Amino acid sequence: MSAASATSAASHRAPGTGEPDRTTASSEVPAGVTAGVAVFDRQTGTFTEQLNTTMPFRSASVVKLLIALDHLWDKGPAYDIPAADRTRLDSMLRSSNDDAASHYWVQNGQGAIIDRMVTRLGLTHTSRPPSTHPGYWGYTAVTAADTVRIYRYLLDRAPTPLRDYVMGNLRRSTRCATDGFDQHFGIAGAFERPWAVKQGWSEFSSGGCTAAPTTAQAPADASAGTRTKAANGVDLTRPALHTTGTVGAGDRAIVAVLTLHPDGTTYGKAYSDLGRLTRSLVVPGAQEPAGTWFGTWSSGVRVRAGATTESATLTTLPAGVEVLVSCQKQGQTVTVPPYTNSWWAYLPQYGGYMTNIYIKSPENELPGVRAC
Structure with missing residues (x-):
């Protein structure tokens, strides 16, 4: 930053x-x-x-x-x-x-x-x-x-x-x-x-x-x-x-x-x-949520109840916003040319999953993030 x-x-x-x-x-x-x-x-x-x-x-x-x-x-x-x-x-x-x-x-x-x-x-x-x-x-x-x-x-x-x-x-x-x-x-x-x-x-x-x-x-x-x-x-x-x-x-x-x-x-x-x-603030009594912050790209990215595109949409993300990821798992393969990815990230603050394809990371599987 x-x-x-x-x-x-x-x-x-x-x-x-x-x-x-x-x-x-x-x-x-x-x-x-x-x-x-x-x-x-x-x-x-x-x-x-x-x-x-x-x-x-x-x-x-x-x-x-x-x-x-x-x-x-x-x-x-x-x-x-x-x-x-x-x-x-x-x-x-x-x-x-x-x-x-x-x-x-x-x-x-x-x-x-x-x-x-x-x-x-x-x-x-x-x-x-x-x-x-x-x-x-x-x-x-x-x-x-x-x-x-x-x-x-x-x-x-x-x-x-x-x-x-x-x-x-x-x-x-x-x-x-x-x-x-x-x-x-x-x-x-x-x-x-x-x-x-x-x-x-x-x-x-x-x-x-x-x-x-x-x-x-x-x-x-x-x-x-x-x-x-x-x-x-x-x-x-x-x-x-x-x-x-x-x-x-x-x-x-x-x-x-x-x-x-x-x-x-x-x-x-x-x-x-x-x-x-x-x-970055010193906030007495505050507890930070567990997970790792990642940037995202594209607009209208959906957060879904499960790791598939058929799962119910819970909400959409503001374009380009950072998200907190607590874990990840393999689910439906998603293709957005030229990218293909079967990994999905769980976003605890939204209570659902997004495909890793829209997360800014050099690898399909996010580094340092545990499996769900």
Whole structure:
């Protein structure tokens, strides 16, 4: 991997805040990627990773956490959520449903949602979308440090019913988002459960999954205007891919990794680069899955229930994404001229097999990978 190691330094916190006030990190950031990273150990009350923690990024779908919290803020101790609301909120939090987010964005006052949540949660570098794009909830500015603050509120201060509802949905994150993206990158790909995630992406074509694509984030009003390069110091055009959430028993670690990628970056490359970055982090309580990571090629590659092309398709892979292989076995011979291969790799994070023909390796049988 072509990567540049961030400069390491002693962790430093602002007096009395428990929050980072300067950049410290040991993470590996792939070349060309801009990243903001914060990893907070709830057991010790310290940060294990801090990189560009107050750099603002457009939130993409990470802002759905604030949209949900604002809508549920004053629901009373029982938190009796009407069925229609529960359906929308479940889909927004688990499957990143954009239509649900736009519904609440309009209903609850657009940027006023962000203003309220900044005050309620004590966020220091989060701000509403620029005045030129009031309907674009994904243009909300967030930072890695403020993302940690959002999760710390949820876990440590929110009423128990609210915490259990929101975090319960994040624990049940679906692999396929409602817009057809495979959203189990970053935290979800790097670590074994238990984890809970809210992901974000912007300016990518569909990564390939089994969900039927719907309208990508439509502005909540028709007068949002044309896109601009930057507003209030926030880049609005470079492809963005974010992974946020908690990892480990008892939600021990809070992880926020916000990234921007060079124009033209494919979803598979960004997915893989974010995975490498996330796997390089010191995350207390995390367990990395067993196996070996390999690159892939081609698009629409199917993950199947068995080692044959007749086996049921479980999902499709984002084009060119890296995959974790735990074992391999011989199955149906597959020919894709000029290649022929009878070996199939088992991908534990997808629960199925792919033919080795689409794995980047000089041999048909993957080196160093055990037989299933």
